[in-house]
Every structure is written in C-alpha cells, then in structure tokens.
Amino acid sequence: xxxSSKVDKGRRKFFIQILQGLGLAALGGxxxxxxxxxxxxxxxxLRPPGAVPEEEFIRKCIKCGLCVEACKNRENxxxxxxxxxxxxxxxxxxxxxxxxGKYIYPKExxxxxxxxxxxxxxxxxxEDIPCVPPCPTGALDPELVSSVKDGxxxxxxxxxxxxxxxxxxxxxxxxxxxxxxxxxxxxxxxxEAIKLELRRNPRTxxxxxxxxxxxxxxxxxxGLCELACVTEKPAIFVLPRNIALGRVGKHYVKGxxxxxxxxxxxxxxxxxxxxxxxxxSPEEYLNVEDxxxxx
Amino acid sequence: MxxxxxxxxxxxIGRRIVQISILLLYIAGNIYGWKILQGNLSSSKILDVIxxxxxxxxxxxxxxxxxxxxxxxxxxxxxxxxYSLIGGRAFCSWVCPINMVTDFANWLRMKTGLHREEWQxxxxxxxxxxxxxxxxxxxxxxxxxxxxxxxxISMLHRGLxxxxxxxxxxxxxxxxxxxxxxxxGWCGHVCPLGGFYSLxxxxxxxxxxxxxxKCTLCMNCKNVCPEKQVLWMIGKESVIVxxxxxxxxxxxxxxxxxxxxxxxxxxxxxxxxKEDA
Numbered sequence: 365x366x367x368s369s370k371v372d373k374g375r376r377k378f379f380i381q382i383l384q385g386l387g388l389a390a391l392g393g394x395x396x397x398x399x400x401x402x403x404x405x406x407x408x409x410l411r412p413p414g415a416v417p418e419e420e421f422i423r424k425c426i427k428c429g430l431c432v433e434a435c436k437n438r439e440n441x442x443x444x445x446x447x448x449x450x451x452x453x454x455x456x457x458x459x460x461x462x463x464x465g466k467y468i469y470p471k472e473x474x475x476x477x478x479x480x481x482x483x484x485x486x487x488x489x490x491e492d493i494p495c496v497p498p499c500p501t502g503a504l505d506p507e508l509v510s511s512v513k514d515g516x517x518x519x520x521x522x523x524x525x526x527x528x529x530x531x532x533x534x535x536x537x538x539x540x541x542x543x544x545x546x547x548x549x550x551x552x553x554x555x556e557a558i559k560l561e562l563r564r565n566p567r568t569x570x571x572x573x574x575x576x577x578x579x580x581x582x583x584x585x586x587g588l589c590e591l592a593c594v595t596e597k598p599a600i601f602v603l604p605r606n607i608a609l610g611r612v613g614k615h616y617v618k619g620x621x622x623x624x625x626x627x628x629x630x631x632x633x634x635x636x637x638x639x640x641x642x643x644x645s646p647e648e649y650l651n652v653e654d655x656x657x658x659x
Numbered sequence: 660m661x662x663x664x665x666x667x668x669x670x671x672i673g674r675r676i677v678q679i680s681i682l683l684l685y686i687a688g689n690i691y692g693w694k695i696l697q698g699n700l701s702s703s704k705i706l707d708v709i710x711x712x713x714x715x716x717x718x719x720x721x722x723x724x725x726x727x728x729x730x731x732x733x734x735x736x737x738x739x740x741x742y743s744l745i746g747g748r749a750f751c752s753w754v755c756p757i758n759m760v761t762d763f764a765n766w767l768r769m770k771t772g773l774h775r776e777e778w779q780x781x782x783x784x785x786x787x788x789x790x791x792x793x794x795x796x797x798x799x800x801x802x803x804x805x806x807x808x809x810x811x812i813s814m815l816h817r818g819l820x821x822x823x824x825x826x827x828x829x830x831x832x833x834x835x836x837x838x839x840x841x842x843x844g845w846c847g848h849v850c851p852l853g854g855f856y857s858l859x860x861x862x863x864x865x866x867x868x869x870x871x872x873k874c875t876l877c878m879n880c881k882n883v884c885p886e887k888q889v890l891w892m893i894g895k896e897s898v899i900v901x902x903x904x905x906x907x908x909x910x911x912x913x914x915x916x917x918x919x920x921x922x923x924x925x926x927x928x929x930x931x932x933k934e935d936a
Contacts, residue, residue: 389793397797400808404801422803423725426716427813428702429689429821437692446692453817455824475808475826476701476817500702500710501720502728 404474410585410604412451412478413487413524414496414509418606424503427476429453431495431504438494450480450487451495480526482587482602489521489552489586522553527585527602528609529558529578536599538575541565547600548576550592557583576600580609670909677753682819689820700754700816701807702731710734715855716813719804722795739859747863748856751846752908756819757812760830761846764837765885773838780840784847784888784904787854794851806851843885846906853906861903867911868923871897880911880920899925 404422412431415421435441436449443449452458454473473479478495480487496504496519511520529547533539551558556579563573576589578600587602618624642649665672684696685703694707702712712734720727742750752758768774790806797805807813811829818826833845846853869892876894881887889902890911912920 385789389789392790393793393797393800396793396805396809397801400797400801400803400805403808404803419802420725423723424720424727426702426712426720426731426804427807427817428698428712429817430698430702430704432821433689433692433697436689447690453821455818455822455826456814456828457825474803476813498697498704500698500704500712500728500730500734501725502731 403472408604408607409473409477409479410482410527410587410602412480412495412504413489413493413521413526413584414499414504414506415526416503416505416508418604421503422474422477424501425477426501426503427453428500429476429478430498430500431478434494434498438490440488440490442488448485450485451478452480453478480587482590483598486587486591487524487526487584488588489524489584491519491521493519493521493524522582522584524584524586525605527587528580528583528605529585529587529589529600529602530608531576531578532599532601533575534599535595535597536576537595538573541567541571541573543571543574544594545574545576546592546594547589550588552586552588553582553584558589580605667913670913674753674908675759678756678759681754682756682816685816685820699813699820700756701813702734709737711738713852714739714859715852716804716807718855719794719798719806722798723802723804724799742856743859743861743863745864746907747860747865748853748903748906749865750856751853752906755812755852756816757830757833757850758846760815760834761837761843764834765843768838768842774842779842780844782841782844782848784886786848787851787857790849791851791854791858810852811845812850812852847885857903859903861901863903864925865907866899866901866923866925867905867907867909868899868921869893869897870919870921871895873917873919875917875919877916879914879916883910883914885910899923901925 409418411418411421412435416424432449432451432453435451436446438449441449454475454477456475458473493509496506496509506519508525509519509521509523510517511523512518513520536544538544545560548554548558548560558576558578561573561575561577563575565571565573585602585605590598590601593600617627644652681696684693685699687693688695688697688703695705697704697707700713701716702710704710710730710733712731714735717727717731717735720731742748746753794806809829811826811833814826815830818824818830837844837846841848869890871892871894874894878893881890881893884890885908886902886904886906889900889905892898892900907922909922912922
C-alpha cells in the first residue's frame with residue numbers, strides 16, 4: 365500500500381516540463397505567427413515585373429536581393445552613378461514616408477522583399493528585363509514576361525503586369541479642360557496603354573478636353589505616368605491590379621465573341637426552363653377568375 | 660613565436676578577415692556590380708555561375724508550400740553538402756555577420772565584469788531546436804518563411820548591403836541580450852539557424868581534436884568556448900570533438916598553451932591514424 369502511493373517525482377517533473385514546453389511553444393508560435401501574418405499582409409505594394417501573385421510571392425521570395433542588384437547595375441540605369449535603382453529591398457521601417465503625403469508607400473512591406481515606389485523611381489521597362497532571370501526561386505517567373513517570337517521564346521517586358529495606372533478624374537487638370545498630356549507622353553506604350561479621348565468642352569464651347577484614359581489590358585504598371593504627372597500629388601498613379609480592377613466572373617458569356625458561346629457546349633448547369641402552362645382556356649381564365657381581387 | 664600575439668589569435672584574425680571580406684564582396688556586388696559574390700546570405704551567386712542558398716531558408720520556403728526553381732535547390736544543396744561533409748558549423752564562426760556582434764558583446768561582458776554566473780539567465784541549449792521546430796510549424800501555418808521575417812542575421816547582412824532601416828533594432832536586441840542576459844545567448848541558445856547547422860553538420864570532416872596526454876587541465880579552452888558542452892572530453896579522452904554544435908572557431912586551439920587541441924580531419928587514411936595512436 366505504502367509503495368503504490370509513492371509519488372514518482374521524476375515522472376511528474378517530466379510531464380510538467382513537457383507541458384511547459386508546449387505552452388511556451390504555443391505562446392511563442394502564436395505571437396510569431398501573428399507578427400508574420402501581419403507583416404506579410406500588405407496589398408498596396410508594387411512588385412517587380414514577372415512577380416507571381418502576392419501570396420505566392422511571399423511564399424517563394426528568399427529575400428536575396430539579386431533582382432535589386434540587377435536593376436541597379438543594369439547598363440541603361442538613368443542614374444549613371446548607379447547608386448539608386450527602381451527596385452529596392454524592403455528594410456524594416458521602409459513604410460514611413462520621407463515627406464508626409466508626398467509618396468504612396470506600402471503600409472508595411474514584408475521585410476527583405478523587393479518593391480518599388482513609382483513616384484520616386486518608376487520601372488523603366490528595360491527590354492532585357494535584367495531583374496527577372498537572376499531570381500533563384502521562381503518568385504519572379506520569366507514565363508510571365510515572355511512571348512513567342514519567330515518560334516523562339518523571348519522576354520517581353522510589355523507583358524509585365526506590375527500594377528495598373530488609375531486616373532483621378534477629379535484632380536486631373538486635363539479633366540478641367542487644361543491642356544496637359546504629360547502622362548500620355550511619358551507612357552512607354554503611348555496610344556496603347558494611355559489614349560487621349562477628345563471631347564467637346566461645354567464650358568468654353570470651343571476647346572476640347574484631351575482626356576487621358578488608361579487601358580488596363582495593355583498597362584504594365586511601370587509608373588512613368590505617375591512620375592510625369594504635373595499635379596502636386598499625382599492624379600494618375602499605379603495601384604496593384606488586384607486592388608484597382610474589378611472582376612466579372614466566369615459566368616458571363618459574351619455573345620459577340622465568336623468562340624465564347626462554345627463554352628456552353630456540354631454544360632450541365634444551363635438547361636431550357638419549362639414553365640408549366642395553365643390548363644385552363646383563356647376564355648375560362650378571363651370569365652371565371654376574379655381579376656379584380658388583386659387590387 | 661608561440662607566444663606571439665598574432666599567433667595566439669591566428670584563428671580570430673583569420674575569421675575576421677574571412678567574415679569581413681565576404682561581407683565586402685557582397686556589398687561591392689550591390690554597389691559596384693562586381694560579380695564575385697552577388698545577393699546575400701539567403702541566396703547568392705559566385706562569379707555569376709555557382710548558386711548558393713541558405714538551406715534553412717529554403718526549408719522554410721518549402722514548408723510554407725512553394726515549389727521552388729532548381730537554381731535555389733542546387734544552391735541549397737551545395738551549401739548543405741559543404742558544411743555537413745566538410746566545414747562543420749563553420750558558417751556560424753567564419754561567415755555569419757552576427758558573430759561579430761555577439762563576440763563583441765561577449766568581450767564587453769568579460770571586460771566590464773558583467774559576466775557573473777549568478778547574473779545569467781539560465782536557458783537550455785536545446786531551446787534553439789524548439790525555435791527551429793517552431794519556425795517550421797509557423798511557416799507551415801502562415802504560408803510564409805517565418806524565421807526569415809524576424810531573422811537578425813539576414814536583417815544585418817541584408818541591411819549592410821541594401822540599407823538597414825530599423826534593422827538596427829533587431830541587431831541591437833541580440834547585442835543587448837548577449838551582453839546583459841546570457842553569455843553566448845543568441846548563438847549558443849536561441850538561433851534556429853545555428854540549431855539547424857548543429858543538426859546537419861554532425862558528419863563533417865574538419866574537427867577539433869583533443870590530446871589528453873598533453874592536457875594540463877588548465878580549462879582555458881572551456882572558459883573560452885562558446886559551446887562548452889562539446890568539450891566534455893577535456894583531460895579525459897583523446898578524441899575528436901564530434902558534436903555538431905562545435906562551431907569550428909578555433910578559439911580553444913588558440914588559448915591552449917599545451918598544444919592539446921588542434922584541427923584535424925576526421926576521415927584520415929588508416930595509416931596516419933595508426934601513427935597517431
């Protein structure tokens with residue numbers, strides 16, 4: 365009896381330690397996890413060309429900065445001293461703007477990942493896209509910025525979709541009727557990504573509005589327009605595409621596109637709806653039913 | 660010659676030269692576009708050809724759920740094989756920039772008399788394995804490389820190359836922790852990268868070897884060693900230091916006045932082994 369009630373202290377200590385360890389790990393893990401979840405969640409940040417979607421980008425980017433170095437040391441860097449470059453590697457605290465209100469900074473850039481702020485230095489859309497091939501992990505995917513030319517796969521910067529330019533019509537002076545086409549002329553895809561729409565100005569009756577209109581299908585999000593904009597705070601600016609653009613969904617079929625209706629073939633979801641017809645004759649319906657009831 | 664101050668610090672000087680040159684080559688890779696070493700310790704390229712990557716970072720990315728390009732996988736394999744088969748945990752003492760920070764903290768600790776046993780916070784040396792495991796769990800849950808977000812190692816290294824921002828805070832934290840809380844606190848107890856290398860470098864060839872016949876039990880080596888648990892054999896047995904936790908810094912060799920400790924190769928041809936014995 366005395367023997368069985370003897371407490372095995374080593375055993376007890378072992379279990380207590382296991383529990384303490386698990387408790388500490390759970391505490392540490394949730395704080396750590398919470399911090400990382402917070403830090404990685406910023407939707408406003410602009411990534412280099414060829415970047416895979418943001419969630420996947422965070423998973424893949426190893427934060428080596430090879431893209432940043434390639435961007436900085438490219439031959440056609442407008443900054444000939446090569447001390448600055450479009451891409452930068454996020455350091456802690458980078459989201460704090462140097463001058464309040466002047467720049468759009470990401471709220472919090474996941475530390476160590478590459479991004480750019482077009483208002484300071486936009487992407488100059490180098491044709492050889494120096495930043496993409498050095499990426500070792502596939503966070504920048506050459507496939508996304510390649511097209512087939514003469515049977516060969518070549519890098520094509522025009523396929524980049526870093527973001528999309530958005531015009532604030534309220535504060536764009538061209539919408540006031542002043543003549544300004546700074547963004548239009550700055551655009552590397554002039555007349556494709558930004559076109560000027562001509563409209564009569566009813567205020568003066570004479571002059572025309574020359575309104576910049578962005579075509580999101582073509583716009584790469586390089587931000588040259590944003591840099592060129594003459595207003596104090598640019599009225600055209602680049603936002604990540606998932607923020608600036610809507611999404612229609614796949615259930616709309618465009619009847620005016622030749623192939624689109626093919627999608628309906630073999631579809632199980634769509635069938636002819638049959639409304640059961642009334643069995644009464646029209647005469648009976650008119651004479652017997654109390655039509656006035658409904659009023 | 661043997662008491663020459665340079666000779667007495669030959670590995671320390673060697674390590675600083677290696678650490679600083681690697682750092683400078685990385686910095687020049689960014690500032691001047693030199694191709695000798697580009698990128699940073701997370702992933703880099705030698706001479707624009709040979710890829711290298713931090714295998715622990717790659718492991719986190721993998722656990723976070725990404726299929727990675729072959730470049731980084733080859734790079735991680737190269738680094739992994741080098742340290743696990745040859746260099747041991749030499750990354751920590753010969754490459755890692757935090758090593759200079761923690762060594763400085765340690766030096767200050769000793770000089771200022773801050774180091775007193777009763778002032779130390781007791782942390783298990785096994786904590787790093789918990790942190791290592793935890794980093795993988797968190798990486799999996801959050802779908803992002805968890806340690807890479809808070810790593811003072813990459814923050815310092817990346818900061819020196821690309822701009823520091825508030826990265827100083829993390830580095831300063833490590834410094835203060837090592838200075839005031841625990842001796843060799845970060846590298847010897849907490850750092851999961853160190854823990855990772857401890858686990859994978861067990862088979863490595865370059866090893867410190869102890870000669871018990873020459874040992875006079877002065878214990879200088881144990882006092883100076885940042886991972887003193889690996890030196891359990893001092894004065895007892897003539898064996899190599901086989902623990903993966905040894906960082907191959909060579910400090911024990913420098914301080915030993917009796918030539919009882921030296922670097923050696925573990926997988927020597929049989930003949931020499933017999934001669935030694």
